[in-house]
Amino acid sequence: MTTNEPSTEQDLRKAEWQVRTELAAAYRLVALFGWDDLVFTHLSARVPGPDHHFLINPYGLLFHEITASSLVKVDQEGQVVEAAGLGRVNPAGFTIHSAVHMGRDDAGAVMHLHAPDGVAVSAHRDGLLPLSQTAMLCLDHLCYHEYEGVALNLDERDRLIRDLGNRSMMILRNHGVLTAGKDVPETFTYLYFLMKACEIQVKAQSCGPTHLPSEQAIRTTADQSQQLGMAAKLTWPALIRLLDSKNPGYAV
Structure with a gap:
């Protein structure tokens, strides 16, 4: 054994x-914004x-x-590696999240919601429309995946990652929304913009x-959105201050 190990x-x-x-912190922020689903x-x-492994x-x-x-640590087969308390994970959650973590080396975090406004837009024939600046900042990062039933079939992982491609x-x-980014702050920032656009x-x-x-305005805003994830450098510290004032105690 070397001294560095x-x-x-x-x-x-x-x-x-x-x-x-x-x-x-991200879980508690989702609850704070009213985006949770029991x-x-x-x-x-x-x-x-x-x-x-992922958490x-x-x-x-x-x-x-x-x-x-x-938080529960699991491997790519869905086996619990480490759990301090409740050691059970949502099987549908494992299917969706393992797909992205296995298929995208750059996905440090993945977030999936059933929040009503996101589900409503997912059920709209035209999906997300360029009705606001917020939506137009999202469109170039956005893709779609067709509903196949509750995500219990591991075969769906291949189709989900195919549809995600390199989008965030x-x-x-008919289900909800999902974001993926290099880390938790970036992924939550994408989630905030997407949910706000849906609302x-x-x-x-x-x-x-x-x-x-x-169309020119839509294209211009798409070009301006390419560094959207970098907004996390500003948004995440502010979100942590908000959470610390409303619901501290997550860092234990």
Whole structure:
């Protein structure tokens, strides 16, 4: 054994705790924004290191109850590697999240919601429309996946990752929304923009006929959206301050 090995293990544990803390914060932020669905839906993050493990919520806790230590570590076969309390995970959550973590090396985190406005837009014939600046910032990052039933069939993973391609946002038809990014802050930032775009669309369409911007404006905004994930450098610290003032205690 070399003298560097314990230090490397210590560094990996420190990095894992950072990811655990950020993911627990994301769960509580989802609850704070009213996007949760009892104990259903799921957020996940890749564990630093060579083992291809990821963290996901224990099936049975409400999102506002999630802490860093309560998150369950699983492998790509869905086997629990480490759990401090509840050790069961949502099978549908495993199918969706393992697909993205296995198929996208750049996906450090994956977030999936059933929030009503997201589901409403997923069921709309035309999907997400360029009705707002927020939506237009999302469109170039967005893709779609057709509904196949509750995601219990592992064969669906191939089709889901095929449809996701290299995009960061996905509308799961008649189901909900999904985002993927390099880490938790970036992925949550994508999620916020996508959910806000869906909320605006539902409100706009409830008011009557809508106005669409010009194709040139849509293309310009798409070009301007290419660095959207970088907004996390500003949004995530602000979100953590908000969470610390509303629902602290996640980093235990």
